[in-house]
Amino acid sequence: MRSIIEFEELQSRLHDANVRVIDCRFELGNPQAGLEQYVNSHIEHALYFDLEKDLSGEVKEVGGRHPLPPIEEFLQKVRTAGISEDSFVVVYDNQDGVMASRCWWMLRYIGIENVFVLNGNFSSWQEKKLPTSTVIPTFPHSDYEVRIQEQMVAPTKLVEEVVSKKYDAILLDSRENKRFLGIEEPIDKMAGHIPGAMSSFWKKTKTTEGMWKLEEEMKQQFTMLPKEKEVIVYCGSGVTACPNVLALTELGYHAKLYVGSWSDWISYSQHPIAKGE
Known part of the structure; x- marks a missing residue:
């Protein structure tokens, strides 16, 4: 898989000048926990990106619980991390890749191409006694200019058109x-x-140990989706949809993220709601 990196490869690249490691640990309901864990111990040379402060914007009446942050604000975070178009970025968390996948998606969305999600949790990295640190690193600021990939996003209006059958795509x-x-x-x-949506729980992309399934196993997960159709992926707030977006992208699907997801959809009183199969 082109977007998944193994522990051994990251370890071998840790001291490369163009490598940036991003820690995305975050616990819903305990928003300080991820940063506290990062300060206590993290992969050597890693920086911290917070789901709600860095990878999400202000919650409003519509837009869902984790809307995108203002691009200029996210760009400043990226530049401060020294990330540029030549960077090799590895993101990780301790939540089976959920937060890391959101960060992967956002960096890809602004045009950073070499972004990879670590195959395994930080706790497994620690258990293997791989390099960790308490030092918070700094890097020279980059002057990266965003190249927004609009094709990666499904706005609310597009989802409405799919529901009303004015646009041919699959909702997942x-x-x-x-x-x-x-x-x-x-x-x-x-x-x-x-x-009209189909269902595929994001955890089905993972093994019981929190590792990404192999490609052949992953294909079995999405056999109900025809390759020729766009797949618009959503969840509750645009976070746990990201592992499915990553997996589908790896398998050659054209997958878009409905960032606002269910929490945005239900904020419009005119939107229909379905229950059951």
Whole structure:
């Protein structure tokens, strides 16, 4: 897989001048935990990107729980990290790649091409006694200029057109099946799914150890999706959809992220809601 990197390769590249390692650990419901864990120990030379402060913008009436941040603000974070078009960026977390996949997607969205998600959690890196540090590094600022990849995003209007059958694409819901079915909704104010959507829980892209499944196993996960159609992926707030976007991209699908996802969809009173299969 072109967007997945193994521990051994990262270890061998850790001291390369063009390598940037990004720690994205974050716990929903305990927003300080990730930064505290980073300060306590992180992969050597890693910088910290916070899901809600760096990889998300201000929550508004519409747009969902984790909207994109203002691009200029994110660009400043990227420049401060010394990331440029020549950088080799590796992102990791301790949440089976969810937060790392969001960061991967955002860096790709602004035009950084060499971005990789580490295959395994930070806890596994520690268990293998691979290089860690408490030093918070600094790098020379870059002058990177964004090249927005609009084709990676599905705005709300496009999703509306898919639902009304004015645009031919597949909607893929990445949440647990009980949330998709509308049986349970622990986070958002309304239960159910976007009409016409299919369901594939993001954790099905992973092994029980939190590793990415091999390509052949991954293909089996998405056999119901025809390759010739665009796939618009969503979840609750545009975060847990990202592992599915990454997996589909790796398999050669044209996958778009509905950033606002379910939390944005239900913020419009006129939007229809489906339950059950």
